[in-house]
Amino acid sequence: MNMHQRILRLLRQKNLVIGGSFVAIIVLMAIFAPLIAPFDPVSDADLMRSEMRPDGTFIFGTDTHGRDVFSRVVYGARISLSVGLITQIINTFIGVSLGLLAGYWGGKTDDMIMGLTNIMLSIPVVVFALAIMASLGPGLINLYIALGLTNWSYSCRITRAQVLSAKKADYVKAAHSLGYGHIRIMFGQIMPNILGPVLVITTLGAAEAILLEAALSFLGLGAQPPTPSWGGMLSSARNQFFTAPWLSIFPGLAIFVTVLALNLFGDGLRDILDPRNKAKNVGSKPK
Amino acid sequence: MHRFILKRLLQFIPTVIGVTLIIFLLLNLVPGNAALSSAGRLELDPEVVAQLRKDFELDKPVIVRYVNYLGRLAQGDMGKSMLRRYDVSEVVFGRLGATLKLACAALAIALIVGIPIGFISALKQGTWLDIGLAVVSVAGVSIPQFWLGILLMYVFSYMFNILPTSGYGGGAFSNLILPALTLGVGYAALLARITRAAVIEVLAADYVRTARAKGLSALAINLRHVMRNSFVLILTTSALLFGSLMGQTVVVERVFSWPGVGSLLVESIFQRDIPVAQGCLLLIIMVFLIVNLVVDILYRVINPRIDFK
Numbered sequence: 116m117n118m119h120q121r122i123l124r125l126l127r128q129k130n131l132v133i134g135g136s137f138v139a140i141i142v143l144m145a146i147f148a149p150l151i152a153p154f155d156p157v158s159d160a161d162l163m164r165s166e167m168r169p170d171g172t173f174i175f176g177t178d179t180h181g182r183d184v185f186s187r188v189v190y191g192a193r194i195s196l197s198v199g200l201i202t203q204i205i206n207t208f209i210g211v212s213l214g215l216l217a218g219y220w221g222g223k224t225d226d227m228i229m230g231l232t233n234i235m236l237s238i239p240v241v242v243f244a245l246a247i248m249a250s251l252g253p254g255l256i257n258l259y260i261a262l263g264l265t266n267w268s269y270s271c272r273i274t275r276a277q278v279l280s281a282k283k284a285d286y287v288k289a290a291h292s293l294g295y296g297h298i299r300i301m302f303g304q305i306m307p308n309i310l311g312p313v314l315v316i317t318t319l320g321a322a323e324a325i326l327l328e329a330a331l332s333f334l335g336l337g338a339q340p341p342t343p344s345w346g347g348m349l350s351s352a353r354n355q356f357f358t359a360p361w362l363s364i365f366p367g368l369a370i371f372v373t374v375l376a377l378n379l380f381g382d383g384l385r386d387i388l389d390p391r392n393k394a395k396n397v398g399s400k401p402k
Numbered sequence: 403m404h405r406f407i408l409k410r411l412l413q414f415i416p417t418v419i420g421v422t423l424i425i426f427l428l429l430n431l432v433p434g435n436a437a438l439s440s441a442g443r444l445e446l447d448p449e450v451v452a453q454l455r456k457d458f459e460l461d462k463p464v465i466v467r468y469v470n471y472l473g474r475l476a477q478g479d480m481g482k483s484m485l486r487r488y489d490v491s492e493v494v495f496g497r498l499g500a501t502l503k504l505a506c507a508a509l510a511i512a513l514i515v516g517i518p519i520g521f522i523s524a525l526k527q528g529t530w531l532d533i534g535l536a537v538v539s540v541a542g543v544s545i546p547q548f549w550l551g552i553l554l555m556y557v558f559s560y561m562f563n564i565l566p567t568s569g570y571g572g573g574a575f576s577n578l579i580l581p582a583l584t585l586g587v588g589y590a591a592l593l594a595r596i597t598r599a600a601v602i603e604v605l606a607a608d609y610v611r612t613a614r615a616k617g618l619s620a621l622a623i624n625l626r627h628v629m630r631n632s633f634v635l636i637l638t639t640s641a642l643l644f645g646s647l648m649g650q651t652v653v654v655e656r657v658f659s660w661p662g663v664g665s666l667l668v669e670s671i672f673q674r675d676i677p678v679a680q681g682c683l684l685l686i687i688m689v690f691l692i693v694n695l696v697v698d699i700l701y702r703v704i705n706p707r708i709d710f711k
Contacts, residue, residue, distance in 0.1 A: 119528045234420040237694070239649030242686050249671040249679045250428045326546055330653045333548050334668055349549065356552055357560050367549035375544035382540070 131383025137376030145192035152186035156343040159183060166359045176361040187343040188369050194344040195373055198328040199321035205263030207270055207317050214274025215301050235268045244327060248336045255338040258331060262324050270316050277309040311388035318381035322374045329370045345370045406702050414695055425683050426468050429676050480681040485673055490681040494663060498685060500570060501651050501662030504581055508647060511586030512593050517636060520597025542591025547650060551584035551657040568659040581658040585650060589643055600635040604628050634705055641697035645690035
């Protein structure tokens with residue numbers, strides 16, 4: 116093994132380590148936001164200090180209402196992470212349940228579920244979320260619903276594929292002959308074996324959901340002011356980004372770092388969990 | 403071959419019906435939505451509200467309305483705007499050109515930048531170059547597009563003042579550059595990652611080993627075997643990416659005040675103009691479905707080995 120390969124291997128592990136540490140830092144930032152933020156993100160407004168440049172007191176500057184941008188960015192982590200978490204819980208629940216049903220029962224059930232999944236795949240996620248927002252109206256709760264209901268097709272397909280191969284496995288046949296019920300086999304025997312790939316999809320899906328929330332909030336459809344959400348902050352700063360660029364730079368940077376951390380973490384997880392990839396990474400490649 | 407094309411065309415119909423059904427139900431089932439809410443906001447008198455309900459068939463059951471809608475849709479009629487009473491099909495199709503121009507320019511950037519980067523990374527697998535490109539592409543996938551757009555605007559329009567900030571500029575090329583870059587960068591990064599994986603897989607295939615054993619030069623192997631075989635996978639993925647790209651135009655159009663279907667969609671959502679929103683949504687989805695249909699059939703023509711179940 117030469118130097119480059121060794122470093123590449125380390126870097127692969129590093130994906131997980133770097134991504135994971137950043138995710139941990141952002142989670143801690145969200146939990147301990149009241150301890151970290153020097154000002155209240157909403158009520159500490161003072162028009163006397165409107166749109167001040169970053170300095171010693173206001174390290175990210177102040178916004179139009181004189182609120183501390185740093186405090187708002189810290190609290191914004193709560194919204195973004197909750198979007199990632201809640202939408203992925205809904206997505207994964209729908210995707211895994213439908214995938215289990217389709218794969219385990221097959222036949223008509225399978226045809227119907229896969230038909231629905233194919234239609235879902237033929238509507239771009241942003242467009243689907245916009246359709247739901249058009250019907251429910253703007254707001255953070257509606258955004259959770261919109262993003263939670265639209266992006267489950269991948270976990271459904273992966274679960275189904277895993278179930279189909281697990282069904283032929285010996286441990287499932289053994290469970291059948293022991294007289295286990297369908298539900299017990301599905302959740303007790305098959306489910307633990309599909310957790311790995313689903314976890315990867317969930318992590319990458321959380322990154323995607325955070326990006327989408329930011330984009331839809333930027334359009335004005337997400338959390339409404341004065342709620343400190345990163346996308347919403349960027350939306351309010353739209354008309355000031357030539358005169359007060361710090362209003363746009365820091366919230367955007369926060370989104371970027373969070374999504375990057377989750378993507379790295381997801382990539383790292385996949386390298387560890389996907390046996391096909393693992394075989395590829397060991398370096399059996401002919402020279 | 404003809405049977406395949408016919409079958410694929412027949413599969414297309416239920417998908418379109420399914421999509422229209424989902425969109426129609428989403429926009430028309432939720433109560434307090436349609437005419438009532440827009441009329442309520444405008445404080446119209448009850449007679450006008452009743453007329454509105456009748457004009458837009460709100461007094462009929464949803465299923466009846468859907469069937470009528472589908473019938474009109476088949477004739478190319480998307481209804482009338484609730485607020486301004488213009489013909490939805492006319493206005494929405496009028497905006498399609500700008501959106502397609504933006505989407506195609508972004509796709510071109512993604513293909514021209516992404517594929518070579520992925521190719522080089524795969525051929526130089528494990529080198530510093532590969533590592534560097536991997537870092538760049540994961541960053542490219544993670545950057546919020548609209549934020550990138552704002553930054554590009556700040557640098558090129560405000561600091562250096564060499565490109566227009568926003569607008570269509572009557573179709574000027576200089577107006578297209580920033581929106582297309584904004585939309586294209588993320589997809590270039592994504593395509594680079596996909597290409598890298600596809601090429602690595604092809605490199606490990608038996609026919610490549612055979613070609614090496616035959617003593618073919620590296621260049622000949624890469625051009626004749628690796629490139630051709632990985633292209634199929636890359637192009638299928640690009641067709642899928644086009645859907646997500648069409649969706650993202652909505653956001654980018656908003657950043658750059660680009661007069662396409664996406665900005666009309668966002669306006670109509672804020673105004674609760676359901677027929678317009680519905681028309682925009684369907685048009686965006688239909689473009690994506692048709693692109694995928696054409697690409698699917700093209701593959702079959704190019705590469706008859708592929709077995710579509």
